[in-house]
């Protein structure tokens with residue numbers, strides 16, 4: 001096992017630069033999740049670590065060894081490919097154990113590891129089949145098995161659960177966590193899925209257009225996003241970003257005066273607080289129906305929000321509401337009786353809101 | 366009558382192909398059957414036929430020259446089929462890499478396959494000419510490997526080697542073309558997965574390239590086997606002293622004491638062996 005260190009990584013395909021000055025240090029045994037929109041360079045970053053692409057500039061270390069010129073077969077890395085890349089001529093069993101056989105693992109080790117992985121992934125019935133005889137989700141599980149079975153220094157996962165149904169995905173997520181707890185293999189995991197990022201990652205790295213936007217524990221990223229991109233990318237439904245004005249001690253939103261309690265981000269800024277235009281970020285989950293707000297809490301109130309649409313989700317209701325000319329998503333619990341077309345007063349704890357610079361999108365501290 | 370769409374379609378299909386099936390049947394089945402028929406007769410030059418049962422076969426199977434021709438044929442087949450496939454494979458692997466002028470080189474490689482047999486045969490005979498040939502000039506005068514000049518084509522033993530070489534040279538482009546078109550369709554990510562599983566270039570060739578090429582190679586070898594078992598002009602024009610079965614048959618049928626019945630029995634035996642060979646090959650190798 002070993003950590004990974006990326007120093008000033010640059011990657012160009014021809015003239016287009018897809019990764020810019022990426023610096024990332026992944027500790028020995030750490031589980032790091034890379035998230036970002038499609039095409040931002042997540043797979044490319046994984047492939048650089050794997051050695052499947054040459055880096056244009058910078059250094060990659062695994063452990064203390066410089067990897068820039070080391071062939072992929074000598075890096076001892078196991079990888080789950082985004083498009084599976086199974087061997088079409090080998091059956092499931094041979095696909096999974098191929099790497100172990102190449103590494104001359106003893107027969108009993110191969111068998112015990114195989115049966116464990118097959119058990120976890122529920123592949124017992126498919127061992128003799130060829131990849132062409134499997135569904136997409138089954139293939140993905142085989143691809144997963146092929147990596148997990150290996151005794152590698154590093155695991156790389158490129159969206160390994162994207163083709164599974166919700167139930168299986170939850171199950172697999174827990175299994176990946178369990179496996180990681182047991183083997184403590186350094187892992188880099190690429191996903192689009194918020195929930196996967198939040199639940200699996202010991203650290204989450206948010207990438208946009210080949211730049212690292214922010215990294216930190218899932219809760220750090222969720223509670224203290226550095227900029228509007230991260231704020232809206234992490235968390236579902238996405239954070240509301242509203243036009244507001246910052247005054248001394250309060251934020252004005254569509255005529256509502258939202259008083260900032262102690263601990264509100266942006267409260268102590270030494271700025272002319274005479275109506276500085278800002279972006280106010282509020283997560284849909286942090287609204288409370290005024291009728292159900294507790295007494296003791298110091299909450300700011302948004303008056304007369306008009307309900308356009310209500311989507312019941314079971315325990316929660318998701319509302320599209322309009323305040324002034326702006327739209328927001330609000331998630332309230334099922335006690336809320338309001339119906340479409342009603343107006344409602346919404347409370348919000350200002351300590352859980354965010355202020356962003358209107359030009360740069362950076363967080364105001 | 367109520368026919369399903371599929372049934373109607375298959376009826377229509379039969380109506381379309383019936384004429385060609387008829388013509389092909391006549392052209393292929395008739396000569397074969399007639400050949401089998403002839404092999405039971407002693408055919409006189411006058412055209413009279415005398416039924417002699419299995420006498421032609423008895424004569425053939427006790428003829429040492431037949432076994433000689435059979436051995437020569439096997440050597441010729443193994444040499445040419447394996448040789449042209451391996452050379453074709455190596456060239457295809459080479460041409461699948463990127464290098465300057467690749468497209469030009471790729472085209473030039475096909476030349477031997479295009480060239481008319483009769484003209485290239487003269488070229489080859491000239492190369493191995495004992496007096497003026499390039500081969501003897503190189504071996505004797507330049508490299509000084511041997512002190513005396515040899516007629517490689519004149520000597521039936523070495524002529525077999527030359528004939529095999531000639532066939533490999535002329536037909537490897539076909540193998541090359543089929544192989545490279547398959548090579549180019551192999552998914553790159555399979556190689557990447559193999560690399561992650563610890564395979565170097567050789568491991569990747571064995572575990573990714575070869576399995577992908579299996580059926581192309583198998584089909585190629587089958588085709589070449591069939592063609593070369595019946596190959597006449599390439600052998601006969603270059604070195605008439607190399608007696609593979611078709612040439613042995615030709616001598617029996619059209620030279621000396623012309624004996625069509627005997628020649629027919631040779632073809633029947635050859636045809637039977639070929640049919641058996643193809644049957645097992647298709648079953649075991651191509652797994653149809």
Ligand SMILES: Nc1ncnc2c1ncn2[C@@H]1O[C@H](COP(=O)(O)OP(=O)(O)OP(=O)(O)O)[C@@H](O)[C@H]1O
Nearest residue numbers: 013018036037038039040041042043044045082192
């Ligand atoms: N071989 C290549 N040649 C040229 N451009 C490439 C190549 N591979 C990737 N790119 C480009 O690099 C960028 C990053 O691609 P990458 O596959 O890393 O995205 P990603 O973050 O994994 O996206 P997704 O989530 O859709 O898988 C994309 O704009 C893509 O078009």
Ligand SMILES: [Mg+2]
Nearest residue numbers: 042043082158
């Ligand atoms: Mg990707």
